[in-house]
Amino acid sequence: MIRGFSLIAIGALLALAATQTFAAGDPARGKTKIATCVACHGQDGNAVDPQYPRLAGQYADYLAQALHEYKDGRRDNAIMKGFAATLSDQDIDDVSAYFATMPTKLQGLEHHIQGE
């Protein structure tokens, strides 16, 4: 009994360790970390105020890149720097994965240029 239990515990630990080293973004986990984002970017990531970008449906790796750039100052924005500073690399991947999976109003530019 104890043996079986500890085996499960070890398994769980390994699984946890594995996800942390992989650092793949998890939308479900991201959903629990977006409380500060939604004030400007909207609960669903489709910001209503036109000065804020829509995040819903944007590429996750682009969102992650932007957050890293805000965090380290390459992209200079006082408000976003403050928020990004509180995010770990894992948080950034999770939050980016969450917004990337939300129903989007964005699309590619193909088929929308003159003469097409």
Place this chain on the structure above:
Amino acid sequence: MKRLHLVGLIAVALCAASAAHAEGDKAKGRTLVYTCNGCHGVPGYANAYPEYHVPHIAGQNEQYIVNALKAYKSGERKHPTMGAQAQSMSDQEIADIAAYLSSLAK
């Protein structure tokens, strides 16, 4: 009371000024986004070093696009390709592009 009046006037003037400034022409924007298409119109196209997807811009919010292009133009936001592109754009062209792209929201 008089002071309140003044504040109101200033607010109205500011609104008028920003509106006059940001008047974008969608039809003109449609012809201008031809250059954007080379990267932003290729599904799944990736930036190199560092590698990440070139963002979707069709359907993005208008003022955000204006701010982004002006930041690239001034050098405040750094990206070699976008910096070069934005430097060739007038404020009016930026407004036109933003008006068109934001009108494509699904």
